[in-house]
Amino acid sequence: MVRQEAQREQTASMEDYLETIANLGEGRKVVRVKQISEMLGVKMPSVTSALKKLSEQELVEHERYGHIKLTPEGDKVARDVIRRHKALTRFFAQALGIDHETAEEDACKIEHVISPLSMERLAKFVEFIGACPLGRTNFPSRYEYYLEHGELPQDCSNRSVKKRK
Amino acid sequence: MVRQEAQREQTASMEDYLETIANLGEGRKVVRVKQISEMLGVKMPSVTSALKKLSEQELVEHERYGHIKLTPEGDKVARDVIRRHKALTRFFAQALGIDHETAEEDACKIEHVISPLSMERLAKFVEFIGACPLGRTNFPSRYEYYLEHGELPQDCSNRSVKKRK
DNA sequence: CAGAATTGTTAGACATGTCTAACAATTATA
DNA sequence: TATAATTGTTAGACATGTCTAACAATTCTG
Numbered sequence: 001m002v003r004q005e006a007q008r009e010q011t012a013s014m015e016d017y018l019e020t021i022a023n024l025g026e027g028r029k030v031v032r033v034k035q036i037s038e039m040l041g042v043k044m045p046s047v048t049s050a051l052k053k054l055s056e057q058e059l060v061e062h063e064r065y066g067h068i069k070l071t072p073e074g075d076k077v078a079r080d081v082i083r084r085h086k087a088l089t090r091f092f093a094q095a096l097g098i099d100h101e102t103a104e105e106d107a108c109k110i111e112h113v114i115s116p117l118s119m120e121r122l123a124k125f126v127e128f129i130g131a132c133p134l135g136r137t138n139f140p141s142r143y144e145y146y147l148e149h150g151e152l153p154q155d156c157s158n159r160s161v162k163k164r165k
Numbered sequence: 166m167v168r169q170e171a172q173r174e175q176t177a178s179m180e181d182y183l184e185t186i187a188n189l190g191e192g193r194k195v196v197r198v199k200q201i202s203e204m205l206g207v208k209m210p211s212v213t214s215a216l217k218k219l220s221e222q223e224l225v226e227h228e229r230y231g232h233i234k235l236t237p238e239g240d241k242v243a244r245d246v247i248r249r250h251k252a253l254t255r256f257f258a259q260a261l262g263i264d265h266e267t268a269e270e271d272a273c274k275i276e277h278v279i280s281p282l283s284m285e286r287l288a289k290f291v292e293f294i295g296a297c298p299l300g301r302t303n304f305p306s307r308y309e310y311y312l313e314h315g316e317l318p319q320d321c322s323n324r325s326v327k328k329r330k
Numbered sequence: 331c332a333g334a335a336t337t338g339t340t341a342g343a344c345a346t347g348t349c350t351a352a353c354a355a356t357t358a359t360a
Numbered sequence: 361t362a363t364a365a366t367t368g369t370t371a372g373a374c375a376t377g378t379c380t381a382a383c384a385a386t387t388c389t390g
Contacts, residue, residue, distance in 0.1 A: 096286040106283045113274035121261040138303040
């Protein structure tokens with residue numbers, strides 16, 4: 001319950017800017033203030049202002065009216081945000097069966113606040129159910145049945161565990 | 166990626182205050198500014214200021230130097246935050262095997278940003294693995310093996326699925 | 331019950347991050 | 361290439377939520 005700001009390196013906002021710049025810059029594409037502003041749903045002056053802060057921290061290279069580019073350090077931070085984002089999206093979509101849009105929205109929020117430990121475990125969970133056929137057949141199918149019918153499938157009781165031959 | 170503030174009823178901060186007041190008030194206990202401030206790790210003037218806002222919204226009853234109490238509406242909001250908090254804590258602790266302290270911290274953050282759909286699914290997931298013995302035996306035990314050894318347990322491969330008799 | 335200790339409030343500063351309005355630079359095009 | 365359209369920046373307002381310092385009320389205690 002205690003809210004003792006865990007001294008994150010970056011705020012959620014700044015992480016969003018870095019993430020967006022990395023995504024827009026994929027494949028050496030030129031990144032523009034306008035694009036960033038549209039992607040994040042903010043006005044251009046907000047972007048300019050964020051770029052100024054990120055430049056001061058040497059996470060972004062940016063000169064007036066000029067190019068926008070992540071520094072190696074900025075890229076490192078961005079990659080990490082993107083890694084969390086992807087793992088969370090996979091979790092919501094693949095493990096919980098959430099529609100992709102909602103999965104994305106939740107990932108966007110949670111990526112900024114989740115602890116490294118939970119993040120790691122969550123990623124492993126997704127890996128696990130993807131990799132383990134037993135996980136896949138026993139978990140998702142019965143889980144989906146449960147979601148749909150609100151009660152456990154027939155073979156899901158203490159008795160059936162033993163009885164099965 | 167778009168950050169179009171989903172018009173939450175309350176900000177994360179205000180939700181934290183409501184949640185804390187509800188928790189401190191359990192069993193008709195008197196709630197004090199000092200306690201709230203300690204619980205949330207903020208100074209007392211921050212609490213006074215938050216109480217003023219919440220009073221204006223009629224979520225809290227508070228008179229100068231007097232009692233602090235949730236209105237029925239405030240209680241409704243607080244209960245909902247607490248419900249999310251508990252479900253998230255259970256998920257991290259019971260499903261992912263995270264230590265209780267970290268589970269709490271993550272719940273505290275995520276409770277303010279997760280979508281209703283994901284929240285519901287996540288709760289159902291925890292219910293499911295708690296209720297379904299097949300879920301329990303097939304999922305957590307192999308999952309834990311995977312966490313510990315970094316690779317799948319022996320009976321977890323396409324071959325073994327068929328072979329098992 | 332009076333002074334001391336504690337608790338609570340007010341006023342106002344500050345940080346973050348957003349916005350609008352006005353202006354400047356760049357780019358496209360007639 | 362001059363002008364129009366677009367893109368980007370600056371300046372400054374505003375909202376949220378925190379803090380410190382100073383003061384006020386309440387409660388404890390000798």
